[in-house]
Amino acid sequence: MTTRWTRKDLLGLRELSADEINFILDTADAFKQVGTREIKKVPSLRGKTLVNFFVEPSTRTRTSFELAALRLSADVINISATISSLTKGETLKDTARNLEALHADIFVLRHGSAGAPQFLANRLKASVINAGDGAHEHPTQALLDLYTIREKRRQIAGLHVAIVGDILFSRVARSNIFGLLKLGARVTLVGPSTLVPREFEKLGVEISHKIDEVLPKADVVNLLRIQHERQRREYFPGIGEYIRFFGLTKERAKLLKADCLIMHPGPINRGVEIDSEVADGLHSVILNQVTNGLAVRMAVLYLCGGISA
Amino acid sequence: MKQTKQKTSGAAVPIMDAEAIRGSLRRVAHEIIERNPQLTHVVLAGIPSRGVEIAERIARFIHEIEKINVETGVIDVAMHRDDVGTRSELPIVRESKLPLPLEERTIIVVDDVLYTGRTVRAAMDAINSFGRPARIQLAVLIDRGHRELPIRPDYVGKNLPTAGGEKVQVRLEQTDGEPDEVRLEKS
Numbered sequence: 001m002t003t004r005w006t007r008k009d010l011l012g013l014r015e016l017s018a019d020e021i022n023f024i025l026d027t028a029d030a031f032k033q034v035g036t037r038e039i040k041k042v043p044s045l046r047g048k049t050l051v052n053f054f055v056e057p058s059t060r061t062r063t064s065f066e067l068a069a070l071r072l073s074a075d076v077i078n079i080s081a082t083i084s085s086l087t088k089g090e091t092l093k094d095t096a097r098n099l100e101a102l103h104a105d106i107f108v109l110r111h112g113s114a115g116a117p118q119f120l121a122n123r124l125k126a127s128v129i130n131a132g133d134g135a136h137e138h139p140t141q142a143l144l145d146l147y148t149i150r151e152k153r154r155q156i157a158g159l160h161v162a163i164v165g166d167i168l169f170s171r172v173a174r175s176n177i178f179g180l181l182k183l184g185a186r187v188t189l190v191g192p193s194t195l196v197p198r199e200f201e202k203l204g205v206e207i208s209h210k211i212d213e214v215l216p217k218a219d220v221v222n223l224l225r226i227q228h229e230r231q232r233r234e235y236f237p238g239i240g241e242y243i244r245f246f247g248l249t250k251e252r253a254k255l256l257k258a259d260c261l262i263m264h265p266g267p268i269n270r271g272v273e274i275d276s277e278v279a280d281g282l283h284s285v286i287l288n289q290v291t292n293g294l295a296v297r298m299a300v301l302y303l304c305g306g307i308s309a
Numbered sequence: 310m311k312q313t314k315q316k317t318s319g320a321a322v323p324i325m326d327a328e329a330i331r332g333s334l335r336r337v338a339h340e341i342i343e344r345n346p347q348l349t350h351v352v353l354a355g356i357p358s359r360g361v362e363i364a365e366r367i368a369r370f371i372h373e374i375e376k377i378n379v380e381t382g383v384i385d386v387a388m389h390r391d392d393v394g395t396r397s398e399l400p401i402v403r404e405s406k407l408p409l410p411l412e413e414r415t416i417i418v419v420d421d422v423l424y425t426g427r428t429v430r431a432a433m434d435a436i437n438s439f440g441r442p443a444r445i446q447l448a449v450l451i452d453r454g455h456r457e458l459p460i461r462p463d464y465v466g467k468n469l470p471t472a473g474g475e476k477v478q479v480r481l482e483q484t485d486g487e488p489d490e491v492r493l494e495k496s
Contacts, residue, residue, distance in 0.1 A: 005399060030385060030402040039438035042388040299402075302388070306399040 005303040009121040009128045012137035013178040021179055024299050025147050031302065032295035034071060045074040045305050048105040052078045053096075054131070055111045060266060060290070061131050061141070065108045068297035074106070074305070096120050106305045109133070127304040135169045140300055141265050142175030144293040146183065148285050149220055151292065152261055157184030162214045164190040164246060165224035165273055168197060168235075172265050173224060177203055190214050191246060194235040211246050215255040222263040223248055223273045239272055250277040261285050320495055321478060324469060327489035330450065333466035334363065337448055338370035340464050345415055348375060350443070354382040356420045356432055357403050358484045363450055364419040382407040384418065389431035389438075411440035417463075421479040423449040426460035451491060453477050472496060 005023060013021065034042055050069040054062050062078065069076045079099075096107065106127040109117045114136035121128040132138040149156055161180050167173045167189050177200075180187050187205040189196045196207055208214050215221065226242060236242050243249070248262070253275070256262075262274070262283040270276045279286060325333070345351050353368050355361030361383050368379045384407070387400035408414070418432045433445055448464035453471040471477060474496030480487040 027402055030388065030404045033404045034388070034438075037438045038440050042438065043434070044388045044390075302402065303399065 005307060008126075008304055008307045009117070009130075010139050010300050010304055011117050011121060011128070011130045013139050013142055013175045013182070014137065016139075016179075016182070018182045018184075021143070021146065021182060024143055024296070024303065025150060027299035027303060028143075028147055028292070028295040031071075031298035032292065034298070035291070035294060041071050041073060043073045044302050045069065045072040045105075048074045048305055049103060050074045050076050050106040050108065050301065050305075051099050051104045052076060052131075053099070053107050053109045054079070055081045055092075055109070055116075056132070057081070058110050058132070061110065062108075064290075064293045065129075065131060065140075065297050065301075068294050068301055069106075071294070072298055072301055072305075074301070077104070092116060092120065093123060096124060100124055100126055106301060127307070129300060129304060132171055134171065135174070136171050137175045137178075138171040139175050140293070140297055141172050142179045143300070144289055144296040145172075145176055145222060145263055145265070146179050147292045147296050148263065148289050149185075149261065151288070152285060153219065153259075156180065158186075159219040160186045160188065160217055161220040161222060162188045162190050162211075162218040163222045163224065164211060164248070166195050166226055166235075167191055167200065167224070168195045169227070170224050176222060177205055181205070188214050188218070192236050192242075211248075212252065212255060215252060215260075216257065218260055219257065220261045220263060221248065221256070222265075223268075225265065225267065226269060226273050243272060247272060248274045248278050250275045253278045253281065253283065256283060263289060266290070321492040322495065323490065324451075324477075324493050325467060325491035330466070330489045330491065333450065334366050335370045337464045337466055338367050338374060341367065341417065341448065342371060342375055344446075344463070347415075348377045348379055350413060351415045351417060352380045352382050352408055353417050353419055353448075354384045354407060354432075354436070356384055356386055356418065356428060359421040359479055359481055360419045362481050362483045363421060363448075364417075367419065367448065380408050382416075384432045384435050386428050386431040386435060389434045390427070405435060405439070407436070407439050409439065411436065411442040414442050415444050415446060416442045417446045417448050419448045421450050421481075422477050423447070423452045423460075423462055423465075424455055424477075426456045426458035429460050430458055450479060451477055467491070469493065 052062050066076050108129045108131045110131040111133050114134035116133050117128050117130035163173050181204050188208055189205055190208050190211050260283055264286045268279055353364040355364035364381050368381050371379050385403045385405045387402040416436055446463040449462050450466040451469050452462055452465045453469050476494040478492045480490045
């Protein structure tokens with residue numbers, strides 16, 4: 001391993017090289033093992049303070065970052081949109097500068113606007129980790145997806161990965177596309193044409209609107225959540241319609257290769273994008289993703305947090 | 310990283326050749342056998358990367374002498390260092406591999422050069438996070454002095470008095486792709 005980590009921030013996978021991505025995954029290997037020890041804690045970030053700054057609500061990503069930071073012995077503060085002064089009219093920059101004045105070392109930012117982490121990273125000495133910004137990127141989710149694929153299949157190059165669902169608004173899909181292509185996978189996006197526009201072909205992926213044609217060829221199927229709480233009526237007629245054309249039902253699961261991996265960033269809508277039998281079935285690595293998310297986030301915090309000091 | 314990984318510059322005095330390294334590791338193997346009547350409880354745990362190779366070599370000598378396979382392992386110290394952020398380079402973390410449970414076992418930490426003792430301190434912390442071994446011992450190829458912590462080795466291949474500015478360079482075939490050698494680079 002000759003690669004060295006030189007970035008204080010992790011803003012997206014688009015700007016990372018394949019070597020840098022592999023370096024994070026290798027580092028995550030070492031941290032994954034910490035979770036199996038009797039004492040699941042190492043002193044790497046002892047004395048550092050991490051701010052979980054979630055302007056958009058999230059439970060699983062925030063919890064995963066929090067546990068990752070605690071296992072590295074960092075102190076953690078959680079700030080959510082509702083309790084922050086953002087609701088009182090303070091700007092993002094002022095909130096962050098106030099937090100930096102408290103000597104915070106690492107900011108984990110979830111924000112509704114694309115580019116918010118970049119904005120902070122440019123203005124703060126502290127590390128900024130993007131925990132999801134608008135429809136832009138969600139790098140740690142994609143890294144844990146890559147890690148899970150690599151763990152199960154040893155190598156990502158040459159695999160055919162299908163990403164199914166609401167691609168248009170999905171930062172998870174975008175980060176996955178960048179990461180998978182850099183590591184040599186073939187990527188097919190699947191969904192209704194309203195949610196999977198042709199523009200994506202420019203990134204170097206294939207597009208299909210017929211899931212039954214893609215499933216028998218896929219080595220990995222990554223299902224994205226249909227955000228039905230947002231009721232995108234203008235994009236597809238309804239949930240029933242979506243299930244009929246794109247849901248991974250137990251009947252459709254019969255089309256899968258025997259060793260195909262089913263992934264989902266969670267939280268899953270059982271009976272919508274995936275049937276319960278499939279989510280809990282042999283193909284599913286959904287809970288492995290959760291476990292691996294912790295290791296990947298420890299690696300990212302260790303690398304970026306170690307640099308910023 | 311460690312002093313031993315610096316590139317050669319200026320005059321380096323040869324200290325040990327392959328034969329001398331072989332002889333001293335064989336002697337260390339004998340001493341480990343004498344000190345540990347229950348060899349099946351012993352784990353030779355190397356600190357990456359040269360410590361791992363030295364642990365393997367000692368294990369082979371023990372097998373030659375006693376026909377017993379001693380367990381070997383790897384202890385990552387990078388994530389247990391107390392100086393993350395104070396060095397220009399972030400240490401690369403690696404996976405530790407130790408046979409479990411550690412209770413009842415004797416862990417012999419193996420490294421190439423013993424200097425300040427901080428790496429060994431980190432190794433002991435790492436071991437303790439896996440459990441509570443019966444005892445921990447320390448084996449090194451070179452003890453160059455200048456301890457900053459109350460740590461002493463149980464087995465030493467060679468005591469090498471050095472000045473602070475000097476650099477001890479260990480080269481091993483398997484880890485460095487160079488013939489086995491120990492050199493002292495004068496400041």
